[in-house]
Amino acid sequence: MSTETNRRRYAVDLEGEGVHERPDLSYGAYLGLDTLLASQHPRSDEHDELLFIVIHQASELWMKLSLHELRAAREQVRKDELGPAFKMIARVARIQAQLIQSWDVLSTLTPADYTRFRPYLGQSSGFQSWQYRLLEYVLGNKNAGMMAVHRGDPTAHAALEQALAEPSLYDEALRLLARRGFDIPADRLDRDWREPYRASPEVEAAWLAVYRDTAAHWDLYELAEKLVDLEQRFQTWRFSHMKTVERVIGFKQGTGGTGGVSYLSKALDLTFFPELFSLRTSL
Ligand code: HEM
Ligand SMILES: N[C@@H](CC(=O)c1ccccc1NC=O)C(=O)O
Numbered sequence: 001m002s003t004e005t006n007r008r009r010y011a012v013d014l015e016g017e018g019v020h021e022r023p024d025l026s027y028g029a030y031l032g033l034d035t036l037l038a039s040q041h042p043r044s045d046e047h048d049e050l051l052f053i054v055i056h057q058a059s060e061l062w063m064k065l066s067l068h069e070l071r072a073a074r075e076q077v078r079k080d081e082l083g084p085a086f087k088m089i090a091r092v093a094r095i096q097a098q099l100i101q102s103w104d105v106l107s108t109l110t111p112a113d114y115t116r117f118r119p120y121l122g123q124s125s126g127f128q129s130w131q132y133r134l135l136e137y138v139l140g141n142k143n144a145g146m147m148a149v150h151r152g153d154p155t156a157h158a159a160l161e162q163a164l165a166e167p168s169l170y171d172e173a174l175r176l177l178a179r180r181g182f183d184i185p186a187d188r189l190d191r192d193w194r195e196p197y198r199a200s201p202e203v204e205a206a207w208l209a210v211y212r213d214t215a216a217h218w219d220l221y222e223l224a225e226k227l228v229d230l231e232q233r234f235q236t237w238r239f240s241h242m243k244t245v246e247r248v249i250g251f252k253q254g255t256g257g258t259g260g261v262s263y264l265s266k267a268l269d270l271t272f273f274p275e276l277f278s279l280r281t282s283l
Contacts, residue, residue: 069088126256127257207224235268238264241264
């Protein structure tokens with residue numbers, strides 16, 4: 001069949017689906033590829049710098065989608081609509097698998113390869129990824145001190161300020177527990193959300209009750225396990241980042257001014273959902 005006949009057949013088939021709203025729309029225009037594919041600007045002439053840029057850009061795109069899903073999931077939890085929330089969280093888990101897998105591609109970068117273009121990075125660093133920081137805030141790792149580095153970027157700063165000041169996904173899960181009749185301390189249900197979350201024995205007891213009678217609380221149990229899955233994957237990403245950094249720059253200082261691996265290893269101690277892990281010792 002000729003291309004022309006094919007084209008006309010599709011045009012007919014798609015008529016009912018609103019194709020006439022923009023019949024000239026192309027793949028590249030729809031996806032904004034002009035801008036996307038013109039956004040890689042290596043600063044050196046080194047072959048491997050493009051890999052470094054693409055991995056980071058792809059990661060930022062996945063982070064954008066994760067934020068979209070997690071904020072929507074949080075809204076569904078707020079509305080007691082756990083089914084749609086589960087679907088969104090499951091998608092984030094698969095995105096995390098992609099993010100984790102990207103370390104495998106980056107591990108083809110040897111110390112010699114990286115050292116050739118590292119000086120061109122100046123003081124730029126993943127430390128300045130505001131989407132990463134937003135993810136941490138939306139999940140529940142509130143650390144207002146991390147805002148400082150974004151002072152010069154009003155859009156990023158405003159988004160971070162908002163995420164810092166509103167309940168995280170975990171805060172909403174605890175409010176849901178309270179609506180279901182669990183005894184959650186008042187200061188965990190309404191507080192200055194900008195403060196780091198502090199683990200509470202009452203919250204652990206509530207989750208423990210969910211895990212001890214899963215039949216009675218099946219959806220809460222499912223929510224808890226989905227959160228545990230998110231945290232485990234997040235930790236796997238952090239750990240692989242740290243090991244990749246060690247492999248590529250050893251124990252050199254980071255371009256962002258931290259100790260490098262020593263800083264990244266401390267970040268591994270940060271937990272989003274502390275009671276969901278601590279309760280396991282009592283099961
Ligand atoms: C050769 C590859 C990489 C090296 C050597 C590296 C190195 C580092 C170092 C040393 C830090 C600590 C901050 C500093 O002082 O600069 C850091 C932070 C960070 N990097 Fe990377 N990195 C690499 C790849 C990536 C990739 C692919 C991403 C994906 C987006 C990423 C995201 C981040 C983030 C989000 C932080 C902040 C972590 C936090 O504050 O907990 N890095 N990186
Ligand atoms: N902190 C890294 C530099 C770095 O990795 C980086 C630099 C610019 C943009 C993204 C980066 N990735 C993660 O930190 C280093 O010290 O080599």
